[in-house]
Amino acid sequence: MVGKLFKHEIKYYIRSLMFVEIILFAVALMTRIIQFLENDSIIYDIVFGSSVIMLVITTLAAIFLIVVMGVVRFYKNLFSHEGYLTFTLPVSPMQHLFVKLSTYMLFVIVTVFSILVALSIATFGDVLVELVKAGAYLFEYVGDRIGHLSLIMYAVEFILLLLVSVAQQMIIYYFCMSVGQLTGKNRIWLSLGVYFIIYIATQVFETILIVIYSILDSANALDGIIDYIGNHIEGCAHFGLWFMIVFYALVSGVYFLVSHRIISRKLNLE
Amino acid sequence: MKWELDKSRAICPQICEQLCVGIASGELESGAKLFSVREVAVSAGVNPNTVQKSFEQLEQKGIIYSIRGSGWYVGDDTSAAKEMVTKLISEKTLEYFTQMKALGLDETEIKQYVKEWQE
Amino acid sequence: MSELLRCENLTKNYGSTTALDEINLSVENGKIIGLLGPNGSGKTTLIKLLNGLLTPTSGEIFVNGKKPGVETKSVVAYLPDNSFLYNWMTVEQIVDMFCDFYADFRPDLAYKMLLQLGIDPTRKLKKLSKGNKEKVCLILVMSRNALLYVLDEPIAAVDPATRDYVISTIINNYNHDASVIISTHLIADIESILDEAIFINKGKIMLHKTVDEIRDENGCSVDQLFREVFRW
Numbered sequence: 001m002v003g004k005l006f007k008h009e010i011k012y013y014i015r016s017l018m019f020v021e022i023i024l025f026a027v028a029l030m031t032r033i034i035q036f037l038e039n040d041s042i043i044y045d046i047v048f049g050s051s052v053i054m055l056v057i058t059t060l061a062a063i064f065l066i067v068v069m070g071v072v073r074f075y076k077n078l079f080s081h082e083g084y085l086t087f088t089l090p091v092s093p094m095q096h097l098f099v100k101l102s103t104y105m106l107f108v109i110v111t112v113f114s115i116l117v118a119l120s121i122a123t124f125g126d127v128l129v130e131l132v133k134a135g136a137y138l139f140e141y142v143g144d145r146i147g148h149l150s151l152i153m154y155a156v157e158f159i160l161l162l163l164v165s166v167a168q169q170m171i172i173y174y175f176c177m178s179v180g181q182l183t184g185k186n187r188i189w190l191s192l193g194v195y196f197i198i199y200i201a202t203q204v205f206e207t208i209l210i211v212i213y214s215i216l217d218s219a220n221a222l223d224g225i226i227d228y229i230g231n232h233i234e235g236c237a238h239f240g241l242w243f244m245i246v247f248y249a250l251v252s253g254v255y256f257l258v259s260h261r262i263i264s265r266k267l268n269l270e
Numbered sequence: 271m272k273w274e275l276d277k278s279r280a281i282c283p284q285i286c287e288q289l290c291v292g293i294a295s296g297e298l299e300s301g302a303k304l305f306s307v308r309e310v311a312v313s314a315g316v317n318p319n320t321v322q323k324s325f326e327q328l329e330q331k332g333i334i335y336s337i338r339g340s341g342w343y344v345g346d347d348t349s350a351a352k353e354m355v356t357k358l359i360s361e362k363t364l365e366y367f368t369q370m371k372a373l374g375l376d377e378t379e380i381k382q383y384v385k386e387w388q389e
Numbered sequence: 390m391s392e393l394l395r396c397e398n399l400t401k402n403y404g405s406t407t408a409l410d411e412i413n414l415s416v417e418n419g420k421i422i423g424l425l426g427p428n429g430s431g432k433t434t435l436i437k438l439l440n441g442l443l444t445p446t447s448g449e450i451f452v453n454g455k456k457p458g459v460e461t462k463s464v465v466a467y468l469p470d471n472s473f474l475y476n477w478m479t480v481e482q483i484v485d486m487f488c489d490f491y492a493d494f495r496p497d498l499a500y501k502m503l504l505q506l507g508i509d510p511t512r513k514l515k516k517l518s519k520g521n522k523e524k525v526c527l528i529l530v531m532s533r534n535a536l537l538y539v540l541d542e543p544i545a546a547v548d549p550a551t552r553d554y555v556i557s558t559i560i561n562n563y564n565h566d567a568s569v570i571i572s573t574h575l576i577a578d579i580e581s582i583l584d585e586a587i588f589i590n591k592g593k594i595m596l597h598k599t600v601d602e603i604r605d606e607n608g609c610s611v612d613q614l615f616r617e618v619f620r621w
Contacts (some may be wrong), residue, residue: 002489007489008486008489015477030598059451077475081471081472082474082475084442084467084469084471084473085474085475087440087441088440088441088465089443089462089490090459090460090462090463090490091459091462092458142422169519180570267442267443269437275581277577277580277604277610277612278604278608278609278610279604279605280599280604281581281600281601288568301598307562308560308563311563311582312557312560312561314561314581315553315556315557315581315582316560317421317560317563317581317582317583317584318560318563319420319421319584320584320601354450374434383539
């Protein structure tokens with residue numbers, strides 16, 4: 001059944017994103033083609049500039065769209081009248097949540113790749129070659145300094161951290177919507193309210209951490225730790241990154257499980 | 271077959287009655303294949319269990335019989351069906367008389383009306 | 390003889406309101422049953438509980454011997470009183486989806502009914518009229534070969550000709566292993582196809598009898614008894 005859920009979820013995303021993808025590639029292609037007509041006139045500058053601006057706008061739109069879709073699809077399929085069908089399918093709530101989140105992440109990755117491909121198309125030729133050369137040079141330069149393995153690990157850690165952050169953001173939206181649907185009339189207000197509270201709470205939490213740090217620091221209580229970090233920058237950087245990945249994953253897990261609990265026990269379809 | 275069902279009475283006996291009327295009048299011939307339970311249920315807009323019960327009751331009285339895998343058939347002996355119809359007729363007549371009396375007529379006047387109506 | 394639905398002291402509270410109060414109920418296979426009661430009587434709550442859309446406050450509910458969950462959902466066919474369709478799909482796509490998720494779904498029957506009702510399978514659901522959407526919902530549910538059909542107001546929102554079609558479909562679809570629960574206020578239209586009637590009010594079951602018993606004992610139709618019982 002999970003396979004079938006994936007099939008339908010993926011179909012939905014493809015159908016909704018196809019339009020933007022086509023526009024993205026069309027604008028990238030157009031930008032590239034325009035460059036063939038390069039000359040010194042003002043007209044060329046204006047046309048080329050406009051094309052680049054359109055490309056940037058389309059890229060931002062693609063990013064914006066995928067996030068909006070993640071939210072809208074979740075709400076509509078689970079909490080609108082569609083919920084009467086969705087929740088009577090022979091599928092568990094956990095399977096529904098898992099499939100929705102996974103498909104969203106899949107299409108975030110697809111969107112990022114499309115943007116990279118589109119940008120490559122737009123810069124195809126000399127510019128692209130130069131970029132690739134610069135990238136390779138940077139890789140070698142840094143690699144020689146800190147070891148190729150460490151560099152690759154940093155890359156992996158950054159990507160993982162990025163993925164976990166993106167997932168966490170959507171899971172928080174899922175959580176807010178799940179809490180929101182508990183009420184009858186004011187679902188949206190309650191969802192926004194919950195989101196606002198989470199936002200403020202996160203800010204407060206971070207501020208408290210900073211304050212604690214400052215206090216400890218001014219009392220020179222952290223000198224030992226800071227020395228250690230100074231002597232083991234590599235190891236601590238990696239540790240720090242992994243710590244954050246795991247921490248975000250755990251926080252996401254909590255929001256995910258609470259959302260699951262609400263959906264399983266306290267579903268409130270109109 | 272047109273079905274006229276009074277919902278304020280149990281439906282099962284009404285189906286029996288109407289089938290008997292059809293059989294007694296010859297509209298449903300002896301030995302002929304009867305509609306299936308499902309067909310009757312759909313055309314009468316009635317629950318199939320009710321129709322099944324009716325058929326079984328008629329079978330008990332010997333009015334119809336079933337052949338496994340084939341369906342229901344009208345029995346050869348129509349006397350039981352005719353008996354039922356006779357019973358129905360007297361019930362309806364009693365009903366008629368009661369209704370007419372409620373309109374203020376007595377027996378002689380009722381018979382008068384019937385005679386006039388016949389002409 | 391199998392028990393398709395069983396409720397034991399089933400209670401559901403919403404805050405301080407009691408929607409269902411210690412309901413005890415048993416539904417056997419091979420029956421068409423009317424769940425009859427005024428608005429707010431608890432019909433919809435009972436239906437949602439049996440579909441696993443709500444969880445009981447106390448007491449138990451069993452569908453085909455199991456608590457509502459993934460297994461029971463594959464043998465229950467539910468027609469809610471509002472359209473449940475994914476409007477962005479076409480008729481064909483939602484038929485395919487039902488094929489995917491329900492092993493007991495009969496696509497040939499669905500297409501036959503769509504043809505009979507003059508609905509073009511390639512049309513987008515959002516472009517259909519309200520009446521046609523209701524028909525599609527009904528076709529999808531009746532094309533299942535489920536053990537328990539739960540129809541919430543199946544004839545309220547359709548025209549009289551379609552009502553006859555709905556009633557014929559329910560009768561034609563009848564099979565000895567399955568049961569149909571019809572929740573409605575339009576009792577007069579539906580009472581001839583019922584085996585049993587359940588009267589429910591203020592979360593309590595007031596009556597659960599065969600319809601012929603009701604007619605014999607009260608000398609009137611189920612509809613007339615209902616009006617008597619639920620008179621203001």
